[in-house]
Amino acid sequence: MHLVDRLKDKQESALIELMNQYGDYLVRTAYLLLKDHQTAEEAVQDTFVIAYEKIRQLEDPAKLKSWLTAIVMNCCRTRMRRWSWKNIILAFESDEIHEDETTLSPEEELMEWIWNANLSEAIHELDYKYREVITLFYFNEMKISEIAEYTKEKENTIKSRLKRARLKLKDILVKGEEFLEENESAIKRPTR
Structure with a gap:
């Protein structure tokens, strides 16, 4: 059955x-x-x-x-x-997003965690309508026509939102990298 x-x-x-x-x-x-x-x-x-x-x-x-x-x-x-x-800002929990358990070196695992944390924070900075299309398109692997059906929007509206969401994400991620580069000298290793 x-x-x-x-x-x-x-x-x-x-x-x-x-x-x-x-x-x-x-x-x-x-x-x-x-x-x-x-x-x-x-x-x-x-x-x-x-x-x-x-x-x-x-x-x-x-x-x-x-x-x-x-x-x-x-x-x-x-x-x-x-x-x-x-107004809610929460810490990213990387283990919530992972589905497959692959063996990574500690350095690779750290880099993946940092990337996922940055990406998750960037997605969370987007307005809801942009988060929605990014989530459905990339994480749920839905087609634009399916997203349009679920959101009751036109396909062109979804395409437009997806394009804007990508640009906004890129801007957020690039600004984050620039901030790290500018402040890299301020980060000091502990002395013994």
Whole structure:
């Protein structure tokens, strides 16, 4: 029996399987949109509750993942409207983004962590509409037509937002590198 059919039969094991299968993906998506891990987890919990209650509305079982993505996006938008997230600044947790465990040297691991931290901070500096398209396009690997469908915007609007988001990200990252270069001499090694 397919997972969606089991969910429609309200089998608890199917809900657990759904959460195990899509939980990390949805949390990562929500985190990139909301900038807060705890709030992202809450949005994903709401997503699973809504999905479980409204599973009969899903017409094509093959579109389960995209249906869940649309629900989590709506939950994130709702949270963004309720709270002022502009003043929240949180530390990046690099292990939340990694999916595969590869063996890296300590130097490579540090450089990857720094890159991910800088990229995450830069994404979080963007306005929500730009964070949304960047997250869906690059991290969730959605096509522009899919993003347009979920956001209820025109494809050209999504293309435009994506282009602006890339430029803004580039500016933020370049400014960060320039700041480091300018202040490199101020960073001193501890003396013994």
